[in-house]
Amino acid sequence: MTSALDLLNTGVAHHNAGRLAEAEGLYRRVLAIDSQQYDALHLLGLIASAVGRLAVAERLIQLAISLHPDFVDAFYNLGNIRQRDNRLEAALSAFGHAVALAPTPRNRDAAGRAHAERAAELAGAPLSTAFNAVHRRNRAEPLWRTDALLTAWGAERRSAILAHVDEALRLSPDQDMVRHAAMLIFVAIGALERGLAVLGSPDGDGNAEFGRLGAELAWYLRRPDEARACYRAFIRRQSGGEAPLRPLLPEVARRLDGTRPRGTRPRGPVLLYAHYGNPDFLHYSIGQSLISNPDARVILIGDRENRIEGIEHHRIQDFNDAARPVIDRYRHDSNNPYCYELFCIARWFLFLDLCRREGIEEMFVLDSDYMLFTGLSDVADRCRPLGCGFSLNSAHFSYFRTDTLAAFCDHIAGIFRRGEEGGDFCHKNNSELLSDMAFLFDFQRRTPHRNFCVIEEGGRFDYSITAPEGYRSTKGVKDIRFENGLPYALPEDGGAPTRFFGLHFQGLTKPMMRRAFHRQSWGDAAATASAAMGEP
Known part of the structure; x- marks a missing residue:
């Protein structure tokens, strides 16, 4: 007769190979022999999680933990399931148990990320404001004004947010996701110095994006030398290393x-x-x-x-x-x-x-x-x-x-x-x-x-498709039609169509380049581009 342990090991082999149905059947046979086998319960929970049955997964893993209260992996996976279910406080509780039992890098990083996500969840809209200010350089939302948006938080909520940030950085100070979230929260409360510091030094290797963001913050703080150093770090890091060769279209x-x-x-x-x-x-x-x-x-x-x-x-x-x-x-x-x-x-x-x-x-x-x-x-x-x-x-x-x-x-x-x-x-x-x-x-x-923007040799080059320049347009975007693979536009005064030797897809009209590449004329596409630019 095959033992429960042999069945469990065979099930794990199927599980690792992605044969989830076979693994599930073997884990259930294990439980038929020994209903207290917490490993089988935990692994069944992982299969349920993999197929999106999060409530079932949580119930099975909690049962495994009740049988084995020091089950570190079960607490870790329970935290992941709750995090997927957007129940961050509950996830933090599970990760906290995992860290307390075994403060391994894996457990600390998971707990750190959960604290960072919870801080971001509590922060809400002001965090989006900070994101726009730093990532998109939105002059309508300058960094030195974002603190005014946080008055709705109140002292208690602000303290909770910062407590989560501090704990995230304590547990997982080298995780890029944690550092990025912490930077945004510091920016949102007007603590630009702390936001810049958490991105790290521009010296040495690191995240290229942190060099770019560091340059933005350093300039806001009127530290031109540091901003230039961050720019150099961004270029150096972005250029370094290898990535796959991209194929031609x-x-x-x-x-x-x-x-x-x-x-x-x-x-x-x-x-x-x-x-x-x-x-x-x-x-x-x-x-x-x-x-x-x-x-x-x-x-x-x-x-x-x-x-x-x-x-x-x-x-x-x-x-x-x-x-x-x-x-x-x-x-x-x-x-x-x-x-x-x-x-x-x-x-x-x-x-x-x-x-x-x-x-x-x-x-x-x-x-x-x-x-x-x-x-x-x-x-x-x-x-x-x-x-x-x-x-x-x-x-x-x-x-x-x-x-x-x-x-x-x-x-x-x-x-x-x-x-x-x-x-x-x-x-x-x-x-x-x-x-x-x-x-x-x-x-x-x-x-x-x-x-190049004057007509000669039977055509002209475009200044921008968002500049009508006397040609028919839809919501400020030139109407272009392709004839024999070449783009033409009709003058507003009804004259002969003008051939364009080149088209400039400035700003948010870049998605239209795919259509132009495939020689698809547009009038409706121009309306789509205008919608993408936020026009009614």
Whole structure:
């Protein structure tokens, strides 16, 4: 006769292999032999939890604990079940027992996370306000005003929240989730110093996101040196390590099959991108550039997350020293997050350093929300005599000779070197806030250049699909229709349709890039984009 222990061990083997029905049958046979077998009860509870029967799972595990009060794993799993059921106080009780019985890293981390979640649950809306202020740089919700939102908490609730935060940090000080939640709560109560401290030092390795958030908080606290150190930490951490090589979009791979032999450098125009992170729209932009320019040398200065098959990739960190004239003196004044805006300015120095190292004499620079629908060799021929070309007062699609790019970088560096990048500079350039586009506008006024947003050679480049520019639009978004794979817009005055050589999906219209990539015309899509931007 098979013993209860043999049945239990066989059941565990099935359980570990994912054969839950077989495991459940064996655990029930164990209990038929010995109804007090707490391991079988506990394991049956885990199976019930795995299939979403949380009430049954809790009842079985509680029964196991009643038979074996020092059952550490059962308390741990009971806490997880209650946490999944959004009963955080009950989860904390279970985790507390697990830690008291065995303060292992696993138990301490679980208890720490539960305390952090409970603190966030108690915090409520003010925590969302803090999140928006730090992550989205919402100037309508500046950090120094969030404390006023907490008056509804009252002293007792605030004390409870902070007690949970302190306990979370005591139990699990190295857990990123715990530290992030603690930072937000400290920000919500106006304790920015504590919020910055909990993110840790920018020195050494760590969470790249903490470097980015640290830069934001340090700037709020008027600690420019620390903000710059956090930016450097963000770039270093974001660039370090390895991640899987991302495939080209299947449609792009099919179109390019056989046209770009492996191991050979393309001899067509150079297209430069700079981006951190790996959003879908980056792939649509690069993919469309390759479809329109299969002979192009596309180069992405990026991070570990956005290495793409067949695309020449360089890490931001390898060129970051070239941007020291900006980074060492940067003073933030923008609606955008600190690291985002600084990177937008620094990228021009990264591009210049890359071009000098690689012997590149001319290039097109594209933002990752721009899509090309034309070849660029003839465009380069028209731009080369002037040395640069822009999309009105913006550089989301631009052309530079390397000597002109060097002049632009020298112009930016000179502004920072002379300390002129404050309010007077913005006033002179009709710019409310400081950005690389404000510097570009100032450079444009002094430099002959080509404007891509005028009609020539049978079409034009887009400034932004959110700018109607005299074309038919729906709720402020140009109506675009595709004919033979190319985008067109109709003038409001009823004239002939205008072909667009490129489209700029600025801001919250980026989700529309997928539709453009698949050549799907829109009028209804424009309404969808407007809804995404919060319009009625």
